Amino acid sequence: MTNTEGIAIDAPFPWPRPPIDPPELYGWMRENRPITRVITRTGRPVWLVTRYDDVRAILADPRVSADSTRPGFPVLSPSAPDDLSLRSFLRMDPPKHTVFRKLLAKNFMVRRVEALRPAIQMLVDDTIDAMLASKDDPVDFVQAMALRVPSTVLSWVLGVREQDRRFFNQTTEDIFNHGDGTDAELVARSAAAFGKLLDYVSELAAERERAEDPGEDILGQLVKASREGSIAGKDVANACFLLTVAGHDTTASMTALGTYTLLQHPDQLAELRGDPELIPNAIEELLRYLTVVHLIVVRIASEDIEIGGTVIPAGEGIIPLNFSANRDDAHFPDAGRFDIHRKARDHVAFGYGIHQCIGQPLARVELQIIFETLLRRIPTLRLAEPVEQVPFKVWSPINGVFRLPVAW
Numbered sequence: 167m168t169n170t171e172g173i174a175i176d177a178p179f180p181w182p183r184p185p186i187d188p189p190e191l192y193g194w195m196r197e198n199r200p201i202t203r204v205i206t207r208t209g210r211p212v213w214l215v216t217r218y219d220d221v222r223a224i225l226a227d228p229r230v231s232a233d234s235t236r237p238g239f240p241v242l243s244p245s246a247p248d249d250l251s252l253r254s255f256l257r258m259d260p261p262k263h264t265v266f267r268k269l270l271a272k273n274f275m276v277r278r279v280e281a282l283r284p285a286i287q288m289l290v291d292d293t294i295d296a297m298l299a300s301k302d303d304p305v306d307f308v309q310a311m312a313l314r315v316p317s318t319v320l321s322w323v324l325g326v327r328e329q330d331r332r333f334f335n336q337t338t339e340d341i342f343n344h345g346d347g348t349d350a351e352l353v354a355r356s357a358a359a360f361g362k363l364l365d366y367v368s369e370l371a372a373e374r375e376r377a378e379d380p381g382e383d384i385l386g387q388l389v390k391a392s393r394e395g396s397i398a399g400k401d402v403a404n405a406c407f408l409l410t411v412a413g414h415d416t417t418a419s420m421t422a423l424g425t426y427t428l429l430q431h432p433d434q435l436a437e438l439r440g441d442p443e444l445i446p447n448a449i450e451e452l453l454r455y456l457t458v459v460h461l462i463v464v465r466i467a468s469e470d471i472e473i474g475g476t477v478i479p480a481g482e483g484i485i486p487l488n489f490s491a492n493r494d495d496a497h498f499p500d501a502g503r504f505d506i507h508r509k510a511r512d513h514v515a516f517g518y519g520i521h522q523c524i525g526q527p528l529a530r531v532e533l534q535i536i537f538e539t540l541l542r543r544i545p546t547l548r549l550a551e552p553v554e555q556v557p558f559k560v561w562s563p564i565n566g567v568f569r570l571p572v573a574w
């Protein structure tokens with residue numbers, strides 16, 4: 167099978183994708199070959215799982231491992247470091263993984279996150295004030311709004327310096343901007359950015375380790391846990407690295423692509439403006455429809471696993487495609503249609519199972535405040551350039567845009 171862009175199912179994975187939708191081949195696979203072995207651009211075999219029910223089953227299966235030190239673990243990034251000690255709890259199994267979840271859970275509980283609402287509201291209002299006062303023409307919504315809010319909130323909860331925000335925004339962008347792996351310069355820049363961010367978080371961790379009282383924020387909690395011996399010293403920087411990357415680019419991409427999507431659906435946008443109570447449900451639908459965190463969710467079979475009549479052999483990689491699951495018509499009728507009234511809350515945009523996103527309550531509160539305030543305060547917001555000129559991150563494992571020029 168090839169799709170309209172001429173991509174064959176045996177072409178190296180990941181395949182190119184259109185700006186907002188998943189690769190067309192996912193749809194064909196859901197119908198015809200829902201679980202298929204392909205070869206990655208980095209030369210490893212992986213099993214792609216495309217249907218909603220199968221994706222959830224794989225992510226909940228204890229025979230499926232997230233441990234990236236297992237031989238054969240799928241590597242998708244052409245710039246991934248070879249050093250296997252550079253892994254965070256995202257790439258660990260229980261019982262080690264459970265230690266981190268227990269340690270960090272309290273920071274993301276709904277009650278704790280709700281308490282941040284007034285501060286986040288103030289931040290969003292200040293950010294919009296600054297955007298409205300900007301002399302740039304057009305204004306880049308990614309820098310002016312989408313990145314600013316989540317990266318500032320992250321600096322509060324994690325305990326990174328607010329003034330370093332631009333540095334970690336830029337390095338995160340560079341890490342994921344490795345293209346399809348054929349441009350040596352992009353790949354080298356991506357690998358260098360990985361090193362820079364790791365040096366940065368290692369230095370932050372070292373500073374806290376030197377302090378008598380490491381503090382109450384997440385960084386401080388991690389340092390205390392390493393002093394007590396429940397996690398290793400290197401795990402402090404690795405966890406901090408994960409939270410830095412996972413905690414801002416994701417929400418920023420949802421803000422930018424979500425705004426883009428709403429602007430492309432003016433009737434639904436008008437309805438939301440008229441009835442802000444619809445916003446939380448619209449955000450669930452945006453999460454489903456856009457599935458910004460896409461090719462991060464990778465696993466390996468620790469035993470032979472039979473699923474849907476196919477056996478995935480032990481030691482082979484698995485990619486449960488959450489973007490495909492979220493577009494499965496068998497679970498979300500007419501899944502390719504964006505519909506703010508749809509019941510989408512059981513999407514898998516935050517993953518599923520034990521690695522399901524720990525930061526989702528925070529992401530939801532940030533997105534609710536951002537969209538409610540934006541729609542209310544800038545009702546005339548519009549794209550300032552033709553749609554074809556919007557630079558989408560079509561190769562990044564986190565969907566997004568490099569820039570989103572807007573006016574009002």
Ligand code: HEM
Binds near residue numbers: 267412518522529
């Ligand atoms: C809209 C925004 C976000 C989306 C779409 C998103 C999506 C995801 C997904 C799909 C996973 C599962 C990965 C897997 O199973 O392999 C995940 C895990 C994770 N996310 Fe998020 N995320 C978002 C925001 C955040 C925020 C704000 C934080 C923290 C401040 C965060 C921290 C994490 C962490 C630490 C993990 C790893 C959890 C584990 O391995 O147990 N995320 N996220």
